Amino acid sequence: MQPTVILYNPISTSPGKQRLPMSLLSIASMLTDRYAVKLIDGNLTENPAQEIIDRVKATNSKLLGVTVMPGPQLRQAVPVCKTVKQACPDLTIVWGGYFPSNHYETVLKSDFVDYVVISQGEVAFRELVDFVHDGGDVKDVPSLAYKNGDVHLTPRAPIAPLNNMPMYPYDILDMQQYVGTSYLGNRVLAHHTSWGCPFACNFCAIVPLARRQWSAESPKRVAETMQMMKDRWQIDGMEFHDMDFFVKEDRSVEIADRMSGMDINWWALGRADTLMSYSDESFEILSKSGVKMIFMGAESGDDEILKMMNKGGKSGTDKTLGIAERMQKYGIVPEFSFVLGTPPDPIASIEKTIQFIKLVKEVNPASELILYMYTPTPQENSTLLQEAESLGFSFPQTLEEWAGDDWAEKSLRRNPGTPWSQDPVRKKIRDFETVINAYYPTVTDMRLKGTMRHLLKTLSGWRYKMDFYVHPYELKVLQRLIQYRRPETMGF
Numbered sequence: 001m002q003p004t005v006i007l008y009n010p011i012s013t014s015p016g017k018q019r020l021p022m023s024l025l026s027i028a029s030m031l032t033d034r035y036a037v038k039l040i041d042g043n044l045t046e047n048p049a050q051e052i053i054d055r056v057k058a059t060n061s062k063l064l065g066v067t068v069m070p071g072p073q074l075r076q077a078v079p080v081c082k083t084v085k086q087a088c089p090d091l092t093i094v095w096g097g098y099f100p101s102n103h104y105e106t107v108l109k110s111d112f113v114d115y116v117v118i119s120q121g122e123v124a125f126r127e128l129v130d131f132v133h134d135g136g137d138v139k140d141v142p143s144l145a146y147k148n149g150d151v152h153l154t155p156r157a158p159i160a161p162l163n164n165m166p167m168y169p170y171d172i173l174d175m176q177q178y179v180g181t182s183y184l185g186n187r188v189l190a191h192h193t194s195w196g197c198p199f200a201c202n203f204c205a206i207v208p209l210a211r212r213q214w215s216a217e218s219p220k221r222v223a224e225t226m227q228m229m230k231d232r233w234q235i236d237g238m239e240f241h242d243m244d245f246f247v248k249e250d251r252s253v254e255i256a257d258r259m260s261g262m263d264i265n266w267w268a269l270g271r272a273d274t275l276m277s278y279s280d281e282s283f284e285i286l287s288k289s290g291v292k293m294i295f296m297g298a299e300s301g302d303d304e305i306l307k308m309m310n311k312g313g314k315s316g317t318d319k320t321l322g323i324a325e326r327m328q329k330y331g332i333v334p335e336f337s338f339v340l341g342t343p344p345d346p347i348a349s350i351e352k353t354i355q356f357i358k359l360v361k362e363v364n365p366a367s368e369l370i371l372y373m374y375t376p377t378p379q380e381n382s383t384l385l386q387e388a389e390s391l392g393f394s395f396p397q398t399l400e401e402w403a404g405d406d407w408a409e410k411s412l413r414r415n416p417g418t419p420w421s422q423d424p425v426r427k428k429i430r431d432f433e434t435v436i437n438a439y440y441p442t443v444t445d446m447r448l449k450g451t452m453r454h455l456l457k458t459l460s461g462w463r464y465k466m467d468f469y470v471h472p473y474e475l476k477v478l479q480r481l482i483q484y485r486r487p488e489t490m491g492f
C-alpha cells in the first residue's frame, strides 16, 4: 500500500472564496508516483486538527506538510499543528511557503514544527519525504532548515524549471469547490504559470525566497492547462497568480495568442515599466485574448520613494501614468496597488501619492486601486527595513505572538501598527480610501448596481473634488451597509 502524505492548507479567506491551494498542489505533483496524498483545506473544514489526526491514525501517515502565509493562515496553523503534534508525537511536521521561508528561526523555536522547506518546494520536499520514509542523511536534503540544538540550514536547491514538473494532481481535490464566480466569469479557476520574480523591491516577501530568479512554463504548456480546465471544468475565467506573469514579452504574447478563442477572461500580475516596453502589436494580441485586468504594483506617486523601495527596472510614476493611458486604448483595466506609509516621513509621501492617484484616475477613470500600508518583511540590505528598525520596529520572536490577535491583524497590510504609521497616518490613508472607493467604486463588486454606484459618487463628490477626506463617516456607514468588497483581502 502506498504510504500517505498529508498536506494542510490553513484557512486563508472568507467562506466560499477559497482559492485553489496551488502551493500544495505544486509540491504534491512530485509525490503521487509513489505516495498517496491527502489534502485538507482549512477553508473547507470546521475542524482541520481532528480531520488531520483521524487521517494520520487511519493511514499511519508519517508526515504532514503545511503551507503558511502570514495572517489568518498562520493564526490557524499554530493551534492546529500544536494539537496534532500532541495527539501524534511521531508525526513529522513540515512547514513551507512565505511565512516559514522568511521566519524559519522563529518557526523552529516551536516544539511542533520539525522542518522548514525554504523557497521553491517541489524538489526539496520530495527528497525530505523520501528521507523520512527511507532514512539517509538529512544534510543531503536541499533548502532545509531544521533544529539539532542550533538551527541548521542545508544548501538551497537551484530553482527548478516549472516545465519539468508533472502537471498538478487535481484529482486529490474536489475541484468543484474551487470553481468560483467573479468579475472574470461564472466559472473561474486559478493557475500559476511562473514562480519567482527578477526584481527585488524591498517591501516584498518573495525576494528572500526567489533571490531574483524567475522560472516559467512554456506557452504551449499553459495553453494545454487552460484547454484541460476548459474541458474538465468549463471555465470562463482565469486568475494567473504568478508574482510576475509578464516578464517576457514573447512568452506573454504567445500565451495570449494561444488563449484567443478559448473564451476565457483572465487576470494576471505584471510591472508597468515592463508592460510599457511591449509593442502595440503585442497589446493588440493581448487585448484579443480575454485579458480583462492586469494588477501592477505602482507603489507610490513619489519617484524618490520608488528609489528607496528599490523598485528597479525602468520604474517611475511616468510609467504608471503611461500604462494607465495605454490600457484604456486596449480596453484592459489597470489595477494599481500602492504601498503607503513608508518611513521616515509618511505624511509627505501620502499627500503626494493622493494627488498622483487622482491624476491616474483622470487619465483612466476605470483604473482599479488597492491601498496597502507598508508592512516590513525580512530582507537583507533593505533600506526600508533598516529605517523601520531604527524607528523601533521588530518582528515577533515567537509563533504564539505572530498568531496573536495583534499580529494577525497587522499581517493584513492594512494597519501594520508600526511606530511611524500610527494615526493620523493610518487614518489619512483609510479616510482617502473611503472617499475614492465611493467616488470610484470597484468594478469587481458584481453586487454593486448602477443606483448605489450613483449614490456613492454623488455623496462623495464634494469631498473628492475639494480634497476633504477627514472623518468621512457618512460614506463609511454606507459602505458598511452595502458590505463594500475590497479585492485585496477577499480576492475578486
Ligand code: B12
Residues within 6 Å of the ligand: 009, 011, 012, 013, 018, 019, 020, 021, 022, 023, 024, 026, 027, 065, 066, 067, 068, 069, 070, 071, 072, 073, 074, 094, 095, 096, 097, 098, 099, 117, 119, 120, 121, 122, 125, 192, 195, 204, 205, 206, 241, 242, 243, 377, 411, 412, 413, 414, 488, 489, 490, 491
Ligand atoms: C493565492 C494567494 C492568496 C489566496 C489564498 C491562497 C491559499 N493558499 O488558500 C488569498 C486570495 C485568499 C490570499 C490572501 C492573502 N494573502 Co496571499 N497570495 C496568494 C498568491 C497570489 C499565490 C499563492 C500561490 O498559490 N502561489 C503558487 C505556489 C505554487 O507558489 P508558492 O505559494 O510560493 O509555493 C511554493 C513555495 O513557496 C513552496 N511552498 C509553499 N507552501 C509550502 C508548503 C510546504 C509543506 C512545502 C514543503 C513547500 C511549500 O513550494 C511551493 C512550490 O514551489 C501569493 C503570491 C504568489 N504569487 O505566490 C500571495 C501572497 C502569498 N499573499 C500575501 C498576503 C500578504 C496575503 C494577505 C495577508 C493579503 C491581505 N491583505 O489580506 C491575505 C492573507 C490570507 C491568509 N494569510 O490567510 C503575500 C504574503 C507576503 C508575506 N509577507 O509573506 C503574498 C506573497 C503576495 C505578495 N505579493 O506579497 N492570498
